[in-house]
Amino acid sequence: MASTQTTKSNGSKRNSIPARLHHNAYVCRDLEGTRKFYEGTLGWPLVAVWCEHDHVFNDDLDYCHLFFQIADGGMLAFFRFADPAKQEKYAQYGPHSPFVHIALKADAATQDEIKHRLEAAGHETSIIDHGYCWSLYVTDPNGLNLEFAVDHPDWDKICAKRAASADADLKAWLKGDRSTNNEWRPEEPAAK
DSSP states (O other): OOOSOEEOTTSOEEOOOOSSOOEEEEEOSOHHHHHIIIIIISOOOEEEEEEEEEEETTEEEEEEEEEEEOTTSOEEEEEEESSHHHHHHHHTTSOOSTTSEEEEEOOHHHHHHHHHHHHHTTOOEEEEEOSSEEEEEEEOTTSOEEEEEEEOTTHHHHHHHHHHTHHHHHHHHHTTOOOOOOTTSOSSOOBO
């Protein structure tokens, strides 16, 4: 699915899609702990720190905004607010579900290296074989769930097959058909 041109469900072409992730932003509990995790443990460079006073969302805010870069130029960004009440207000929307996560593409060697660095630093990790990818999971110091995914060797073929039936699959599911269409996933998901 690396194409920069996609087909909309009505069959027309859409050429204006984003080139890559610019950044995902989250509210963090601890700026230095966040820096230690992303820059110290994962090795992602801290490329910008913005210290701001701003009027946004009908609120006067003083905040610090950290940006950590990944290899393609995309970044993860974290806010910390000066006012404890505003910190609490904006942190309440934080990622508390394992289904709220950011997934980052990796090759097997990179995933293995990340796993070893995380575990050496005392972070608990888990791996799930989804069939179409093999994913390493960890939770950062702010409760943000990260996934480092290694694609199946037949990723392009798998994506083409799922894209070809996407509309029909969605319609069937919405009508109550709960049968799986993941023929690549093992009967019992493997975990390491």
